[in-house]
Amino acid sequence: MTNHGMMDEHESSELTEDEKRLFADLMPEDLTEILDTGVNRRHFLKLMAMAGGGILAAQSAVAEQLMTRPFNESGPENPTSDSLENRVDVSFNVNGIARKLTVDSRMTLLDTIRERLDLTGSKKGCDHGQCGACTVIVNGHRMLSCLTLAASCEGKTVQTIEGLAQGSSLHPMQEAFLKHDGFQCGFCTPGQICSAVAMLDEVKKGHLSYVTQNVRQPAGPAKLSDEEIRERMSGNICRCGAYPNIVAAIHEVHSGKPVEQIFRSV
Amino acid sequence: MRPFTYSRATDPSSAIKMLAQNPNARFLAGGTNLLDLMKEDVERPNALIDISELGLSDIKPIAAGTNQGGISLGGLGKNTDTANHLLVRQNYPLLTQAILAGASGQLRNMATNGGNLLQRTRCPYFYEVAMPCNKREPGTGCGAKEGINRMHAIFGWSEQCVAVYPSDMAVALAALDAVVKVRNADGQERSIPIADFHRLPGDKPEQDTNLPHGELITAIELPKNRFADKSYYLKVRDRASYAFALVSVAAALEMDPSDESGKRIKAVRIAMGGVAHKPWRALKAEQLLVGKEATDANFKLAATAEMADAKPLEHNAFKVELGNRSIVLALQMAMNGGKA
Numbered sequence: 001m002t003n004h005g006m007m008d009e010h011e012s013s014e015l016t017e018d019e020k021r022l023f024a025d026l027m028p029e030d031l032t033e034i035l036d037t038g039v040n041r042r043h044f045l046k047l048m049a050m051a052g053g054g055i056l057a058a059q060s061a062v063a064e065q066l067m068t069r070p071f072n073e074s075g076p077e078n079p080t081s082d083s084l085e086n087r088v089d090v091s092f093n094v095n096g097i098a099r100k101l102t103v104d105s106r107m108t109l110l111d112t113i114r115e116r117l118d119l120t121g122s123k124k125g126c127d128h129g130q131c132g133a134c135t136v137i138v139n140g141h142r143m144l145s146c147l148t149l150a151a152s153c154e155g156k157t158v159q160t161i162e163g164l165a166q167g168s169s170l171h172p173m174q175e176a177f178l179k180h181d182g183f184q185c186g187f188c189t190p191g192q193i194c195s196a197v198a199m200l201d202e203v204k205k206g207h208l209s210y211v212t213q214n215v216r217q218p219a220g221p222a223k224l225s226d227e228e229i230r231e232r233m234s235g236n237i238c239r240c241g242a243y244p245n246i247v248a249a250i251h252e253v254h255s256g257k258p259v260e261q262i263f264r265s266v
Numbered sequence: 267m268r269p270f271t272y273s274r275a276t277d278p279s280s281a282i283k284m285l286a287q288n289p290n291a292r293f294l295a296g297g298t299n300l301l302d303l304m305k306e307d308v309e310r311p312n313a314l315i316d317i318s319e320l321g322l323s324d325i326k327p328i329a330a331g332t333n334q335g336g337i338s339l340g341g342l343g344k345n346t347d348t349a350n351h352l353l354v355r356q357n358y359p360l361l362t363q364a365i366l367a368g369a370s371g372q373l374r375n376m377a378t379n380g381g382n383l384l385q386r387t388r389c390p391y392f393y394e395v396a397m398p399c400n401k402r403e404p405g406t407g408c409g410a411k412e413g414i415n416r417m418h419a420i421f422g423w424s425e426q427c428v429a430v431y432p433s434d435m436a437v438a439l440a441a442l443d444a445v446v447k448v449r450n451a452d453g454q455e456r457s458i459p460i461a462d463f464h465r466l467p468g469d470k471p472e473q474d475t476n477l478p479h480g481e482l483i484t485a486i487e488l489p490k491n492r493f494a495d496k497s498y499y500l501k502v503r504d505r506a507s508y509a510f511a512l513v514s515v516a517a518a519l520e521m522d523p524s525d526e527s528g529k530r531i532k533a534v535r536i537a538m539g540g541v542a543h544k545p546w547r548a549l550k551a552e553q554l555l556v557g558k559e560a561t562d563a564n565f566k567l568a569a570t571a572e573m574a575d576a577k578p579l580e581h582n583a584f585k586v587e588l589g590n591r592s593i594v595l596a597l598q599m600a601m602n603g604g605k606a
Contacts, residue, residue, distance in 0.1 A: 147373075
């Protein structure tokens with residue numbers, strides 16, 4: 001018997017009202033989502049953590065049922081239509097692949113690429129446009145996917161961290177971040193790298209920053225100084241404080257020449 | 267987030283009609299402020315009308331009308347495109363600097379000119395639905411007036427609201443005497459001078475602007491001026507970048523060409539951010555400087571006169587001295603082509 005067959009067995013028993021209440025107490029934010037679309041990896045890890053702490057001991061039957069429901073019971077791109085209150089059809093291109101989805105009007109681009117397209121490189125940091133961890137490149141411009149509705153992406157081209165490498169060869173910015181240790185925990189890194197790649201395109205186009213001297217000249221800043229890089233990357237927060245290394249990595253990609261790492265206080 | 271219907275507008279007139287028909291509908295342009303407020307349950311629209319693909323994004327010279335010789339910024343133009351446009355950088359560098367002083371690269375790529383004008387306050391009592399706030403929930407009181415009000419207003423506040431308006435772009439627009447062009451559901455266009463666009467809170471702090479529901483910002487016009495050589499946008503904040511202003515100053519000077527010393531001020535514009543419920547035009551300081559020499563002593567006299575009217579709250583008295591020094595520094599930097 002296949003695994004799939006086993007899952008079907010568990011699926012046949014629905015949660016009782018009491019069990020739903022128990023889970024509502026444990027995970028009020030996630031319950032509706034779980035009931036509508038099944039358990040995904042995030043819920044799974046959360047449940048495992050709770051089970052490890054003994055919280056779920058009394059509800060192990062329920063936990064088993066939830067954990068063994070297939071992740072993609074109706075395919076991640078096409079959840080059961082009942083779960084969508086205001087359905088919006090959207091066709092867009094993500095990392096070179098045409099995608100056609102039906103989303104709830106409330107779905108952000110970030111949740112869509114993470115939960116529906118399984119592209120979990122883009123991170124949900126603050127979910128309020130203050131940290132930059134969700135930065136993706138839309139139609140060539142860096143944007144915050146947490147403040148973008150998926151519904152508004154009709155016909156657009158989205159590039160995420162997963163779309164930067166060419167096959168097995170990393171994007172130069174990815175290489176440079178590795179070389180210069182441009183991260184510690186790595187959570188902000190996909191956003192930092194997407195932001196840096198698009199930021200260098202802005203520099204190429206002559207875009208200015210608040211620290212650019214003489215904004216009236218037609219060309220951009222004469223030199224991409226540390227100060228310019230810091231200002232232009234200020235929308236990406238790194239709580240590990242890898243900033244000097246991030247600046248060095250960006251310098252290296254911009255100049256095309258090896259950059260020495262200089263450790264100093266900013 | 268509460269449920270809402272989403273529709274993509276295909277032309278401005280049908281978009282405006284859709285909005286006008288539903289008092290709980292909102293336009294969605296860049297979405298950077300609206301979606302955040304919807305996540306926080308501060309804004310609760312039941313319908314979003316996506317106007318981001320309507321065009322209305324051109325930046326072009328004005329060929330006729332009262333602002334002939336100036337430029338027109340499309341209401342749906344992106345902040346990034348506006349700041350970097352050659353017509354803007356060369357003729358209105360003050361606006362370029364102000365836009366670039368705000369938000370982050372990602373946000374400026376999303377945010378539109380019209381949307382920037384309609385930003386709502388970042389007062390934490392407005393954002394936190396468990397707190398009283400007359401702007402969010404009229405009649406509930408002001409949490410900030412007797413609460414933590416370090417970031418709040420020192421000019422023009424009322425007992426009902428002490429919030430400040432967050433935009434940097436609008437502070438430059440106030441100094442540059444911009445005109446906001448709006449269109450209603452009947453297709454009628456009208457012009458609102460920037461000074462009349464935003465409101466002081468009074469007893470209706472829930473109204474940020476004088477733009478009624480059912481109208482669309484189609485463009486922002488900038489009249490021609492001679493300030494491009496001597497202007498500067500100074501922003502003082504808690505961290506070096508990506509933070510709202512404690513105090514900001516847009517300063518622009520035009521020298522009298524008939525004066526031999528080249529130091530006599532023919533015209534001057536000063537507007538402040540972070541100090542009031544709207545961009546605060548420092549008219550008193552301006553009046554004191556016209557016809558005078560552009561000296562540090564005169565800058566100080568003008569700044570002191572302007573800030574004498576400030577009424578600080580419990581935690582923001584520092585803004586009075588900060589505003590005083592910021593006006594002087596912004597004027598000095600405007601005189602020196604952006605250098606301190």
